[in-house]
Amino acid sequence: MASTLTRTLRQMPVTAMLGIAIIVAYAIVAILAPLLAPYGEAEIVGAQFEPQGGDHLLGTDNLGRDMLSRLIWGARNTVGVALVTTALAFAIGAVTGLLAATLGGWPDMILSRIVDILMAVPALIFTLLALSALGPGVWNLVMVIAVLDATRVYRLTRATAMNVIVMDYVEAARLRGEGTWWIIRREVLPNIAAPLIAEFGLRFCFVFLTISALSFLGLGLPPPMADWGGMVRDNAALITFGDTTPLLPAACIAVLTVAVNFVVDWMLHRASGLKD
Template sequence: MSERISPVAGTGPEEGVPETDQALEAFPLVAPRSAGRSAWRELVRAPWTAKLGLVIILAYVFAALFAPVLTPYGESQIVAAEFEPWSSEFLLGTDNLGRDMLTRLLYGARNTIGIAALTTLLAFVIGGAAGLLAATLGGWVDQTLARVVDVMMAIPQLIFALLLLTIFGTAVPVLIAIIAVLDSTRVFRLTRAVAANVAVLDFVEAARIRGEGVGWIMFREILPNILPPLVAEFGLRFCFVFLFISALSFLGLGIQPPTADWGSMVRDNATLISYGDITPLLPAAAIAVLTVGVNFVVDWFLHKTSGLRDEH
C-alpha cells in the first residue's frame, strides 16, 4: 500500500512524514489508556464476590510484602514466655517457644504464599510446555508423555511427595522442585486436552504449510488461544499447592523451622485447643480465607471468558 504524503506544510501531517507512520506512533499512546479503562469498567461491573476476592488477595500480598514493617519483632525472635495470652503487647499471644503469633502469621504469608506461587509457576512451565509439545507433535511423543504422566498420577500425590522428600531432603528448593513436578501432571493433562482441539484448526494447519517451526506453532498459534482456561487453572492449582505445602508442613516435611509457615504453626500450637484457645485456628483460618478469595476471582474470570451473560 502506498503512503500518502501531505503536500502542504503546516496544514496537515508534518512535511515528509507518512500519515501511516504518524498513526502508528500515536496508537501506542492511546491503546494502553483504552485497555485500562476497559479493565476498570469490567472491575466495576464485577459481582461483589469477585471484588471481595480481589480485596482478600491484595490484603495478603500487602501483608507478605510489608511483613517486616508491620511488626516490631523478628520472624524467629523469642519475645516472652511460651503461650502468653492475647494482650495489648502481644495482640495474638505467643506460640510454644514464646514468639509473637501476629509476627509469625505475617511472615507466614510471605513464606507460604511466595513458595506456593513459585511452585505453581514452575509446574505450569513444565506441564504447559509438555502438554503443548504433545498436542502439537502427536504420535509417539504424545503417547510417551501421556503414559509417563499416567504412571506418576497412579501414585497418590501426598504419599509420592513424602517419599521423595524423605529421600532428597526438605530444603526449600527441593520442596519447590518436587511439588512442581508432581503438580505438573495435572497441568499437562489440561494443556494437552485444550491444545489438541486447537492444533487441528485451519490456521494451525496453514502455519505448518508455511513451514513454521514447532516453537512458533506452540507459542504463537496455539498458546494464545488456550490462555483463558490456563489462567483459571493457575488460580485453582495455586490453591491446591498452597494447601498441599501447608499439609506437608503440618506433617513436618514441608517448610522447616524456624521459618514461619501456617501449616507448622497449627501443629506447634495445637495443644492450646484443649484449653479452649482458638490461637491455633488462626493460621488455618488464614489458609481458608485466601483459598476462598482466590476461588471467587477464578469463578468470575471463568464466567467472563466463557462468553455467558448475566441474567437480570
Template sequence: MTTVLILYAALSIAAAICASWLFRRVLVRFSPGNLSEEFATAPLSACFGMLVILIYVLVAALAPLLAPYEPDHIVGGEFLPWSTMHLLGTDNLGRDMLSRLVYGARNTVSIAFLSTAIAFIAGTSLGLLAATVGGWLDQALSRFIDVIITIPGLVFSLLLLTVFGTSISILILVIAVIDSSRVFRLARAVAIDVVAMDYIEAARLRGETLWRLITREILPNATAPLVAEFGLRFCFVFLAISALSFLGVGIQPPTADWGSMVRENAALITFGDITPLLPAGCIAVLTVAVNFVVDWMLHRASGLKE
C-alpha cells in the same frame, strides 16, 4: 453464645460486602477503559477475592514493617495470652504469634506461588509440545504422566521429601514436579482441540516453525482455561505445602509457616484458645478468595452473560 457467634458472622459478612463494593468502585475509578468496564460488571465475590489477594500480597511484601518482633526470636513465656504486648499471644516456644503470622504470609504464599509457576511452565510447555508434535512423543509423555498421576500426590510428596530432604528448594521442586502432571493433562487436552482447527493446518502449510506454531497459534487460543487453571493450581499447591508443613516435612522451623504453626500450637485448642485456628483461617480465606477470582475468570472466558 450461639447468638453472639451469629451476630459476629452477620457483621463480618456485612463488612466483607461493604469492603468489596468500595474496592470495586476504586477499581472502576482508577483502571483504564477496558479494565474499568470489566471491573464494573464484576460480581462482589470476585472483588472480595481480589481485595483479599491484594491484602495478602501487601502483608507479605511489608512483613518487616508490620511485624512487631522477629519471627524466630523468643520474646516471652510459652503460650502467653493475648495482650497489648503480644496482640495474639505467644506460641509453644515464646515467639510472638502475630509476627509469625505476618511472616508466614511471606513464606507460605511466596513458596506456593513459585512452585505453581514452575509447575505451570513445565506442564504447559510439555502439554502443548505433546499435542502439537503428536506421535511417539505424545504417547511417551502421556504414559509417563499417567504413572505419576496414579500415585496420590500427598503420599508421593512425603516419599520424595523423605528421600531427598526437606530444604525449601527441594520442597519447591517436588511440589512443582507433581503438580506439573495435572497441568500437562489440561494443556494437552486444550491444545488437541486447537490443533484440529483449519488455521493450524494452514500455518503448517505456510512452513511455520514448531516454536511459532505453539506460541503464535496455539497458546493464545488456550490462554483462558490455562489462566483459570493457574488459580486452581495455586490453591492446591498452597494447601499441599500447608499440609506437608503440618506433618513436619514441609517448611522447616524456625521458618514461620502457617501449616507448622497450626501443628505447634494445636494443644491450645483443648483449652478453648482459638489462636491455632488463626493460621488455619488465613489458609482458608486465601483459598476461598482465589477460587472467587477463578470463578469470575472462567465465567468471562465462557462468554456467558448475567
C-alpha cells in the same frame, strides 16, 4: 484501555471484587513483612503460650515467639513458596503439554505415559516418600510438588491444545512453513490462555493447601521459618483449653483459598462467554 478496565470493573461481581481485595492485601503483607512485623520470625520475645493482649496482641506460641509476627512472616513464606511452586509446575506442565499436542506421535505417547505413571500414585503418598528420601528443605519441597502438579497442568494443556491444533488456521501456518514454536506461540497458546489462567489459580490453591498440610505433618518448610501449617501444629495443644490461637493461621489459609476461588470462578465465567 481505560474504558475497557472500567467496564470490566462494573461487570465484576461482588465476590470477585472481594477476592481481589483480599489477594492484594495478602500480597502487601507478604512484601512488607519485615516492616509490618513487630518482631523477627524466629525471635523469642516472651514466655510460652502468653495470652493475647499487652505487648503481644495475639499472644505467643509454644516457644515464646510473637504470634502476630509469625502470621505476617508466614504470609511471605507460605504464599511465596506456593506461588513459586505453582509457577514452576506450570512452566513444566504447559511446555510439555503444548509440545505433546503439537508434535504428536512418539513424543506425545512417551510424555503421556510418564504422566500416567506419576498420576497413578496418590499424590500425598508420593510426596511424603519423596521428601523422606530427599530430606527437608525448601527447594526439595518446591521441586517435588511442582513435578507432581505439572502432571495435572500437562493433561489440561494437552487436551485444550489438541482442540486447537486441528483447526484450519494451524494447518495453514504449517503449510506456510512456520516452525513448531511459532505455531505454539502465535496460534495455540493465545487460544487456550483463558482456561490456563483459571487453572493457575486452582493449582495455586491446591499447592498452597498441600504445603500447609505437609508443614502440619512436619515435612513442609523447615523451622524456624514461619509457616501457617506448622503454626497450627505447634499450637494445637491450646485447643484443649479453649484457646483460639491455633485457629488464626488456619483462618489465614482458609480466607486466601476462598478469595482465590472467587476470582477463578469469575474468570471461568468470563471465558465461557455465558451471560447472567
